[in-house]
Amino acid sequence: MFGLFKRKNKEAASTTKIQEEKAEKALDFIMPIEGRIIAITEVEDPVFSEKMMGDGFAIIPEAGLVISPVDGEIINVFPTKHAMGIRSKEGFEFLIHVGLETVNLKGEGFTALVSDGDCIEKGQELLKFDLDYIKKNATSSVVPIIFTDNTKIHVKKLGKVKQGESDILSFE
Numbered sequence: 001m002f003g004l005f006k007r008k009n010k011e012a013a014s015t016t017k018i019q020e021e022k023a024e025k026a027l028d029f030i031m032p033i034e035g036r037i038i039a040i041t042e043v044e045d046p047v048f049s050e051k052m053m054g055d056g057f058a059i060i061p062e063a064g065l066v067i068s069p070v071d072g073e074i075i076n077v078f079p080t081k082h083a084m085g086i087r088s089k090e091g092f093e094f095l096i097h098v099g100l101e102t103v104n105l106k107g108e109g110f111t112a113l114v115s116d117g118d119c120i121e122k123g124q125e126l127l128k129f130d131l132d133y134i135k136k137n138a139t140s141s142v143v144p145i146i147f148t149d150n151t152k153i154h155v156k157k158l159g160k161v162k163q164g165e166s167d168i169l170s171f172e
Contacts, residue, residue, distance in 0.1 A: 028088070030122055032069045032096060033143055034163040035061040037155060040144060045100050048144040053095065056146035057155045057169075064131040066096060066143075067163060068120045078103070081110035084126065085148070093149040098129050101139040109133035123164060 031037075040056045043049045048058070068086070075085035075093065082102035087093045098110070109130040114120060134141045147153060152172040161168060 028071070028090070028122070029069050029166070029169050030067075031059070031161045031163055031165045031168055032066050032126075032145070033059045033061045034063045034065075034161070035059040035143070036160050037158050037168070038142070039155070039158065040146070043100070043142055043144055044140060045144075048097075048146065054146045054148045054150060055152050056094070056144055057153070058142050058144045059161070061098075061131060061141055061143055063163070064129040064134075065125060065163070066098065066127040066129070068122055068124045068126050069145075070120075071122050072120055074114045074116055074118045074120060074126075077112050077114065077116055080105065080107045081112045081127065082107075082129075084112070084114070086120070091149075092147065092151055094151075095144075095146045095148055096127075097144045097146065098127065099134045099138040099141050099143070102134060105134070105137055109137070 038058050038060060040051065040058055041049050043058045047053060070088040072086055072088040075087050077084045080103050082099060083095060083097040085095050111128040113125050113127060131141060154170045154172055155168065156170060157168050
């Protein structure tokens, strides 16, 4: 019976250690887009706002360039180029999704600068998009960034951010 309590204490300590490691890794994440950070719950699409795909945040972009927020690998560039999946070198997986209903644009207004399987470095240009075209032809230009691997995040700063800015997120 006493061994059972020791096991639970070891599991709790292990969980705490993983959370601490994730918190340290958050410092390696930089803002991929210049703009204004909003809570994911403010995105006008329930798939994102209700966190059906995972936890995250969103950026209302001020420019049409996405840079890599981490060192890692491109998992998937969608054929319509409006979204891409990334895996950080630490193993975090997330999606950068430019605009809402932009899949309907069929790639128009987007230029992917990377391909599936490419190794990427923090700050590297990944995607260019025509912000004016998206504002005119999509439901919204908001850019949800969703951690698809069940990672829970805490956004330390809402509002205006610069591309490349760090220390915005922490992991819970």
